[in-house]
Each structure stands twice: as C-alpha cells, then as structure tokens.
Amino acid sequence: MADFALLNNVDHQDVRVVTDRSSRYGDNVMLALTFPFEFRDIQAHYPILFQGDGRDGYYPVALFGFEEGENLFLDDGGWHAGYIPAMIQREPFLIGFQESAGDGTGERTRVLSIDMDHPRVNTRVGEPLFQPLGGRTTFLENTANLLETIYLGIAHNKAFVAALQEHDLLEALTFEIALKDGTRNQLIGFHCLVEEKMQSLSGALLGEFNEKGYLMPMYMALASLANVQRLVELKNKRVDGIRGK
Numbered sequence: 001m002a003d004f005a006l007l008n009n010v011d012h013q014d015v016r017v018v019t020d021r022s023s024r025y026g027d028n029v030m031l032a033l034t035f036p037f038e039f040r041d042i043q044a045h046y047p048i049l050f051q052g053d054g055r056d057g058y059y060p061v062a063l064f065g066f067e068e069g070e071n072l073f074l075d076d077g078g079w080h081a082g083y084i085p086a087m088i089q090r091e092p093f094l095i096g097f098q099e100s101a102g103d104g105t106g107e108r109t110r111v112l113s114i115d116m117d118h119p120r121v122n123t124r125v126g127e128p129l130f131q132p133l134g135g136r137t138t139f140l141e142n143t144a145n146l147l148e149t150i151y152l153g154i155a156h157n158k159a160f161v162a163a164l165q166e167h168d169l170l171e172a173l174t175f176e177i178a179l180k181d182g183t184r185n186q187l188i189g190f191h192c193l194v195e196e197k198m199q200s201l202s203g204a205l206l207g208e209f210n211e212k213g214y215l216m217p218m219y220m221a222l223a224s225l226a227n228v229q230r231l232v233e234l235k236n237k238r239v240d241g242i243r244g245k
Contacts, residue, residue: 001117002115002117002118003115003116003117004094004096004113004114004115004116005113005114005116006096006098006111006112006113007093007111007112007113007114007129009129009130009134009135009136012114012129012130013130013134014123015114015121015122015123015128015129015130016121016122016123016124016125016126016127016128016129017092017120017121017126017127017129017139018119018120018122018125018126018127019120019126019127020078021074021078021079021084022074022076022078023071023074024119025091025119025120026091026118026119026120027071027074027079027088028069028070028071028074029064029069029071029088030063030064030065030066030067030068030069030070030071031049031051031061031062031063031064031065032061032062032064032085032087032088033059033060033061033085033087034048034060034061034062034085034086034087035060035086035150035153035154035156035157036060036153036156036157036160036213036214036216036217037149037153037156038083038085038086038153039060039216039217039220039221039224040216040220041082041083042062042083042085042220042224043220043221043223043224043227044082044083045073045081045082045083045227045230046062046063046064046081046085046224046227047062047063047224047225047227047228047231048060048061048062048063048220048221048224048225049061049063049173049190049191049192050161050164050170050190050191050192050193051189051190051191052189052191057158057161057162057165058161058164058165058170058191059157059161060157060161060221061190062085063190063227063228063231064231065231065235066177066185066187066231066235072231072234072235072238073234086146086149086150086153087150089146090143090146090147090150091115091118091120092114092115092118092120092121093112093113093114093115093143093147094113094114094115094147095110095111095112095113095147095148095150095151096110096111096112096113097109097110097111098111110148110151112140112143112144112147114129127139156213159212160212160213160214160217163209163212163214164193164214164218167197167201167205168197169193169194169197169198169218170191170192170193170194171191171192171194172190172191173190173191173192174186174187174188175187175188175228177232177235179232179235179236179239180236180239180240181236181239192221192225193218193221193222195222198218198222
C-alpha cells in the first residue's frame with residue numbers, strides 16, 4: 001500500500017533511494033506508460049503499443065513482456081536496455097498537489113511527493129535526497145526535472161492520442177507468438193498505428209501534425225513494432241534457460 005508524503009528536508013533528511021534495477025524493487029512489470037517526448041529512445045528497445053483507458057480513449061505503453069509480471073529485459077544482473085522509460089525511472093516519486101494557503105484563490109501548486117512504503121526507500125543505502133545543510137542533491141534535482149517533464153507529457157499524450165483517434169489511425173492487433181518449445185501464445189488487448197492510413201494522410205494534415213510535435217512520434221511508434229520480434233527472442237532465451245535448469 002502506497003504511503004505518499006510531501007517531500008521536505010526536515011522529515012526526509014536521511015532518506016535514500018536505491019537505484020538498482022531488480023524485481024525486489026518492483027521492476028518486474030510487463031509494460032509502462034510512455035510519452036512522445038521519449039519515443040525516440042523507447043523505439044530503440046521496446047515496442048510502443050496503445051492500450052484502452054476504459055473511457056473510449058487510449059494511452060501509449062512500452063512493452064517489456066508477454067504476461068503480467070514479466071519483464072524480459074530484467075534479470076539478476078539488472079535491466080538490460082540502453083534506456084529505461086521515464087515512468088519507471090521516476091519511482092518512488094510522484095507529483096503531488098498542495099492547496100495554496102491563505103490567499104483565498106483555491107489554487108493548487110505542484111509539489112514533489114515520495115512513497116515512503118516503496119521498497120527503494122530507506123535510510124541506509126542508495127542516493128541521498130538532501131545535502132547535510134538541507135539543499136537538494138543532484139539526484140533529487142534530476143528527479144524533480146523528470147517529474148516536471150512527465151507532468152507536461154501527460155497533457156501532450158492526451159492531445160496526441162486524441163488526434164490519432166480523430167483520424168482513425170489506431171486499430172486493434174493480435175500478435176501470434178510461437179516459441180521454440182512449441183507453445184503458442186496470443187498478445188491481445190492492444191492497438192497500434194496503421195501504416196497504410198498514415199501514408200494516405202494529406203500533406204496539409206501531415207504538416208499540422210508536424211507543427212504539433214505528433215509526426216515524429218508517429219513514425220517512432222511504427223518503427224518500434226520491429227521490437228516485438230526481439231521480445232520473442234528474449235522470451236525464447238528465458239524459456240531455454242528454465243528448461244536447462
């Protein structure tokens with residue numbers, strides 16, 4: 001159960017955060033929310049798919065495995081990819097909101113919060129959050145900048161996906177996954193960009209997408225689908241390793 005607290009240099013002076021990658025710290029996840037600002041890095045390693053949000057909308061995700069709790073990039077030696085998605089990097093922090101006190105406006109300001117129950121959080125090992133005199137460490141400053149980028153990315157995500165839906169550029173897909181041990185699996189419940197429909201868009205619309213920062217992420221998402229085969233290869237290696245024990 002998460003226990004988020006507004007971060008401050010009095011209550012959390014001695015808090016440290018472990019940055020190692022391991023299932024014990026919650027990294028054994030099948031997917032993570034991703035954002036257009038990081039699609040260039042994401043597509044170099046992971047497939048970018050779109051998942052329903054339960055309200056007739058979608059959001060982009062980076063795929064790490066084929067079943068719940070499976071991260072094919074993670075083993076006892078860490079996370080083996082050149083880029084870790086922002087939503088994974090930001091753990092155990094989150095942007096919180098605080099009511100402005102005494103001004104009568106009811107406005108909320110963004111503040112940095114931390115999950116004190118997260119397995120990364122302790123007072124013994126890891127990256128310190130505050131310097132001895134109370135100032136933020138470089139680690140915490142970088143984390144705060146990342147969270148601000150994520151916060152802005154959420155709004156951009158919504159507009160980006162809304163544009164894709166408006167022009168009917170997403171379609172449901174089913175991956176048939178055949179493994180070397182003879183088992184066959186299906187990956188369902190995801191959508192992807194339709195290349196043929198993208199190619200038929202008018203020059204004016206492509207120009208509009210480019211101005212809004214949508215065009216490059218669209219092509220990155222298309223290119224990322226080649227990584228599904230990489231996931232299959234990683235899955236085969238893992239199955240072989242289990243069978244060899």
